[in-house]
Amino acid sequence: MLFHVRMRVHLPHDLDPAVAEDLKSREKARAHELQRAGTWRHLWRVAGCYANISIFDVDSHEQLHDILSGLPLFPYLDIDVTPLARHPSALPDT
Numbered sequence: 768m769l770f771h772v773r774m775r776v777h778l779p780h781d782l783d784p785a786v787a788e789d790l791k792s793r794e795k796a797r798a799h800e801l802q803r804a805g806t807w808r809h810l811w812r813v814a815g816c817y818a819n820i821s822i823f824d825v826d827s828h829e830q831l832h833d834i835l836s837g838l839p840l841f842p843y844l845d846i847d848v849t850p851l852a853r854h855p856s857a858l859p860d861t
């Protein structure tokens with residue numbers, strides 16, 4: 768199951784810089800792990816925003832929820848999820 772996920776990051780301005788760097792470092796490591804597993808299929812920066820647009824490939828809504836809610840930055844994310852279905856005019860493997 769494919770999902771389009773938009774994440775906006777809102778780190779508090781008074782967050783200790785060391786804590787912010789640790790969160791970003793752990794988020795990056797987790798993102799790499801999920802990309803290598805084929806679960807986090809695309810990760811794009813939204814130009815001009817501290818936000819990303821991602822495509823996740825998971826087995827269930829529950830798996831997606833577990834992944835998103837387990838992200839180190841989760842407490843600071845606004846997340847919008849859109850389920851994706853194949854478009855009838857899409858060429859195979861696009």
Ligand SMILES: O=C(O)CC1=CCC(=O)O1
Nearest residue numbers: 776794795798817818819
């Ligand atoms: O910077 C972001 O958009 C949040 C994020 C997702 C994966 C990562 O490494 O940072």
